[in-house]
Amino acid sequence: MPDWLMMRLPMITTAMFVFAVGACVGSLINVLVYRMPRGLDVVTPTSRCPSCGTKLTWRENIPILGWIFLRGRCRFCRAKISPEYPIVEAIVAVLFGGTFVLWYMVPPETTVLGVPVGSIAPEWAHNGAARTWPAFVVLATMIGCLVAMTIIDARTCTIPLILTWIPAAAALVLHVGHALWFEHRFGTLEPIMPGLWAAERLRWNTAPGEVWTLATGGLQNWRFVGMGIGGVVGLGVANLLLAKGLITRSFADYAEWESETLARRDTPAAIESVATSQSDPAHRNDSPTDLWVQYPHARREMVRELAFLAPAVIGTLIGGWAGSKLGGAMVPDAHGQGVPAHAVPLWLAVLGGVLMGYLIGGGLVWAVRIGGTLAFGKEAMGLGDVHLMAAVGACLGWIDPTIAFFGAAFVGVAWAILAALAGGRLNRAMPYGPFLAIATLLVLVFKPVIEIWLGHLFSSPGPLNLP
Ligand SMILES: [Zn+2]
Numbered sequence: 345m346p347d348w349l350m351m352r353l354p355m356i357t358t359a360m361f362v363f364a365v366g367a368c369v370g371s372l373i374n375v376l377v378y379r380m381p382r383g384l385d386v387v388t389p390t391s392r393c394p395s396c397g398t399k400l401t402w403r404e405n406i407p408i409l410g411w412i413f414l415r416g417r418c419r420f421c422r423a424k425i426s427p428e429y430p431i432v433e434a435i436v437a438v439l440f441g442g443t444f445v446l447w448y449m450v451p452p453e454t455t456v457l458g459v460p461v462g463s464i465a466p467e468w469a470h471n472g473a474a475r476t477w478p479a480f481v482v483l484a485t486m487i488g489c490l491v492a493m494t495i496i497d498a499r500t501c502t503i504p505l506i507l508t509w510i511p512a513a514a515a516l517v518l519h520v521g522h523a524l525w526f527e528h529r530f531g532t533l534e535p536i537m538p539g540l541w542a543a544e545r546l547r548w549n550t551a552p553g554e555v556w557t558l559a560t561g562g563l564q565n566w567r568f569v570g571m572g573i574g575g576v577v578g579l580g581v582a583n584l585l586l587a588k589g590l591i592t593r594s595f596a597d598y599a600e601w602e603s604e605t606l607a608r609r610d611t612p613a614a615i616e617s618v619a620t621s622q623s624d625p626a627h628r629n630d631s632p633t634d635l636w637v638q639y640p641h642a643r644r645e646m647v648r649e650l651a652f653l654a655p656a657v658i659g660t661l662i663g664g665w666a667g668s669k670l671g672g673a674m675v676p677d678a679h680g681q682g683v684p685a686h687a688v689p690l691w692l693a694v695l696g697g698v699l700m701g702y703l704i705g706g707g708l709v710w711a712v713r714i715g716g717t718l719a720f721g722k723e724a725m726g727l728g729d730v731h732l733m734a735a736v737g738a739c740l741g742w743i744d745p746t747i748a749f750f751g752a753a754f755v756g757v758a759w760a761i762l763a764a765l766a767g768g769r770l771n772r773a774m775p776y777g778p779f780l781a782i783a784t785l786l787v788l789v790f791k792p793v794i795e796i797w798l799g800h801l802f803s804s805p806g807p808l809n810l811p
Pocket of ligand 1: 393394395396397398418419420421422423
């Protein structure tokens, strides 16, 4: 075996393992997508043929290969098995494996057909998989949940909130745990030059101006940490007030209004008019997904949501003020600039990054939801979209969901053009969640291009460096 292959063998094996894990996660997503909207138990029943109920053998349960092995048909009743199953498994496997290869195995200066694929990986990935794997696990968890959410949202126009809480919780535990482990193992970070840090036992690469694997406020910004903690405590207070009945849930009477409206329509004349209009699928107006835009009290409900958000806003303000007091008096650093006397501990800076990402990612969507609903009188963007971008912010920091949020509008336009070109086949209203999810994945891959664009936009001398 040649030396170069021997040297790379552990990484190649790991990449294949990550690919296989991706295929298994894809398989799990197939189960979730089928069972969650139907309210079925996700864990207990083993996989069966949907037509005849025959249990799958372990060989037929192998992701991707099982479907090929069966040639897309049930062994027992010969019913067709949708190719969607192996396709989803392959997509997640490629997303996991491809991210691992791009992040950890492609040297930074690599170009393929003139495309600088080596610069897709964020700077922190140059520290290697052994030192940054918790950040990669957070990323993979987020990608898997985004794929599951996209499929469920496109079909049912709802996002199961558990799929947003899993990546947010993973980000909180793994990002902060990663920072604690790092300082314990390698010592405190000291800046050498922009983007390069030294701990006692190693050098640590980051985007210039950044310290960690997600956007934080840095090691001097106590206000940023305080705002993050204060805002999330405020959200906790708001949920407590909700549970105690001191504030009320928005759209609480929606289900009642919907069933009344549907009942009114069930008069014979209404059924007939619906039946005729239903022959043209583009003009259906009786389905609950279309009904919600007719709900008359959307503006009033936004006042309830503003009341829910008030404690979070107050918490952010108090937290920011309290945080700015924690660093002590300002002292001049080596360049004569004023810095707080005490640096922010790394784990606390990372915690601030996770919490502020959660608040800004979710807050941006919520602000547009409230503004849009007040302006147009019908519900604009779902609360599921708020949870989705909050989770993305917790995993990646506040910058990526901000870019993805604006990018999602372009993805939506691209979808509309595609749907127009494809004629009737794609021509239906998509919820906004899939656009947000796809935009997030695009931000991950096209960050170098986005950095160049933003550099032009803010007329900075070079590309803006994002963490
Ligand atoms: Zn069957």
